[in-house]
Amino acid sequence: MPEKKCYFCGGTIKKKKVRVDYRWGNELTILENVPAWVCNQCGEKYFDTEVAKKMERLAKAKEKVKKSINVSIKEFGKVKAS
Ligand SMILES: [Zn+2]
Structure with missing residues (x-):
């Protein structure tokens, strides 16, 4: 970059x-x-082209999993404050 x-x-x-x-x-x-590359003001992340390509390859590769965690997606707007 x-x-x-x-x-x-x-x-x-x-x-x-x-x-x-x-x-x-x-x-x-x-x-x-x-x-x-991380912005020291707003925290925006930038990736070099080769890094971005490797991330995509790695994300799609099923066999390179180091460990798995459960991920839950919740809608914050539906949660009532008590
Ligand atoms: Zn910034």
């Missing part, structure tokens, strides 16, 4: 290892230690 500024807020972006929640259809894969 040649541009070292955040596209949204103009903040400085730095290379970091991050956790990515990757959605592929109905499958959610959590990828750990992904090298990303």
